[in-house]
Amino acid sequence: MAERKESWTSLASSLGILAYCQTLVHVVFPTELRFASLKFLNRALRCCSFYCYFDITEMDGHNTNELYNAVQLYLSSFVSASCRHLSLTRARNSSATTFGLTRDDYINDVFDGVAVQWEHVVTPRQSLALEQSRLDEKRCFTLRIRKRDRHLILESYMDYITxxxxxxxxxSQQRLIYTNSMSCYRSSPWESVPFKHPSTFDTLAMDPERKRDIMEDLREFAAGQAFYQRTGRAWKRGYLLYGPPGTGKSSMIAAMANFLRYDIYDLELTGVPSNSELRKLLMKTSSKSIIVIEDIDCSVNLLNRSKEPKATEPQSYYDPGSLDAAIGRKNRNNKITLSGLLxxxxxLWSCCGxxxxxxxxxxxxxKLDPALLRSxxxxxxxxxxxxxxxxxxxxxHNYLGSEGEDLGQAVASELREAVEKAKMxxxxxxxxxxxxxxxxxxxVSELLEVLKARAERDEKYGGLREECGLNGVEKQEEEEEELEKRAVSEPQGSERL
Structure with missing residues (x-):
């Protein structure tokens, strides 16, 4: 008992001496000197180590370090399976929860057979600004690699992580649909809202073989970066959707966006005053996006290059018609031309992205100019x-939850015959x-009646419903609708000035 008491007394004395020495060190040596000594000791130990270390800080000066965000996302893809203490975050416009390393936690990874280790280092930092006199945290990821493997995987590993x-x-990011707004009070010419259109290729009413061809073409495009670089082509692709109203052109665009997980830029040409503004809009679009121009034949009156008015001879300053000519040239310069759209x-501007x-x-x-249709x-x-x-x-299947054959062979046969003749x-x-x-x-009964009635009507008028319509009424309504679109979309002369 006496020996145990002496041991506790000796331990207490040692702890007291240690606390006194620590207090003395804090009083005698300033904070900067202590940090410098620890830093020097750490560097000395690293020089004798078999590993090299790379710090990826959160901030690069006053800007965010994109590599830090890339590492954080990359580690979050598998960190949840190997760590017990994690941080949870959810970014803006994201529907997924991100797992992250907490303070001073680490995780191991293997790339090309080389083992590496990541550590999330968080250190306190005193803000220098007087109005922000508080303790901030400096975050960085420290990568540890063996010195002999440094030159083998470092560059390729960083590219892989990015x-x-x-x-x-x-x-994980929520997709957006943008529309152009040329308001001078906005910093960006595009306004966006979340894109939540439910159309997919599974629900799209189209022949399955044609849908497979389109989906395969989209897959090849999305995975074709190496091909486009090798052939010297801009990484872009153009699709023309044409057909009568109601055949699913807008649903096709939504299905393409959902299939590729691309954003949509719905470009309204009537809101673009000139070719230069059109180029500015293009430069503000992002990669992995679909740029849509609907109803190209009636959205604006594009000036054909062969039909554009020729330049007139210079006139005298005192010529009364010179002012009208100058105004005419200004109006022409403020219009979107076919050359600008091409x-x-x-x-060259199509390569901006x-x-x-x-x-x-x-x-x-x-009605489209042949120049728009070429390959x-x-x-x-x-x-x-x-x-x-x-x-x-x-x-x-979409509306009734059944296939055509489920309705009976006789009904399915009638539907097949009627829908091919009805042109609905x-x-x-x-x-x-x-x-x-x-x-x-x-x-099904009402649909069959409607299909048969439409088929009889088309047969009665020789199957020329697009040209003659029903006693000419449908054609007239279609022409009136198109004229109304042109009248509404064409800007007035005062607005163009």
Whole structure:
């Protein structure tokens, strides 16, 4: 008992001496000297070590270090499976929870057979600003690699982490749809809202074989960076969707965006006053996006290059007509021309960015200038036609939860024959099905009646419904609708000035 008491007394005396020495060190040696000594000791130990260390700080001067964010995302992809103490974050416009290393925690990784270690180092830092006199935290990731492996994997490992982080960010980030706004009170010419359109290639009413071709083309484009670099082509692709109204052109665009997980830029040409503003809009678009121009045939009156007015001879300053000529030249310069649009899609300015898709839609392909249709601008022409029987089966599955064959062989045969003759759009058929979605028999019966009535009407008028319509009424309504679009979309002369 006496020996144990003496041991405790000796231990207490030692602790007291240690505390006194620590207090003496803090009093005699300033904080800067202590930190410098520890730093020197740490460097000396690292020189004798078999490892080399790389710090990736959160801030690069006054800017955020993108490599730090990439490492954080990369480690979050597998850190949850090997660590017990984690931090949880959720970025803006993201639907996924991100796991992260906490303070002074570490994790091991293997790349190309080389073992490395990541440590998340958090140190206190006193802010120098008087109005922010508080303790901040300095965060960085420290990478430990064996010295002999440093030159083997460092560059390729960083590239791999960056690519992996871009994929994670792309898959977790909420997609947006943008519209152009030329308001002078906004810092950006684009306004955005979350894009939540539910259309997919599974729900799109189109022949399955055509959908597979389009999906395969989109896959090859998204994975074709090496191909486009090797061939010296801009990493972009153009699609032209044409066909009658209601055939699913907008649903096709939404399905493409959901399939590739791209953002959408809905470009309204009537809000763009000139070619220069069009180029500015293009420069503000991001990669991995779909740039859409709907109803290209009637959105604006594009000036054809062969029909643009020729330059007039210079006139005298005192000529009364010179002022009118100058105003005319100014008006022409403030209009979007066909040349400007072609440069937007296929010229030098189209290379301002990568992995972008241009989609034009039109109801009348015959009205488009041939220059817009050539290969390289519109790489793929997709005809959105009337509803066929394979597309009808998709609609029946979407709205009624059944395939055509489930309704009976006789009914399926009647539907197949009627839909091929009726020339109805998927939108027209959807209206019939959605009214009776709770009653499958009534929906199919009413749809069959509508299809037969439309087929008889088309047969009566020689199958020329697009040209003659119903006693000429449909054609007249279509022309009036197009004229109304042109009148509304064409800006007034005072607005262009």
């Amino acid at each position: 690519d992996k982080a871009n994929d994670i960010r792309h898959n 440069n937007f899609t296929d010229g 990568s992995e972008r898709i241009f989609v034009f839609t039109t109801n009348h392909i015959e 390289g601008r519109m790489d793929m022409h997709i005809h959105m036609s009337y509803c066929s029987y394979p597309a009808l089966k998709i609609l029946l 759009t998927p939108a027209d058929i959807s209206e019939v099905l959605i009214k009776n979605q709770r009653n499958k028999e009534r929906a």
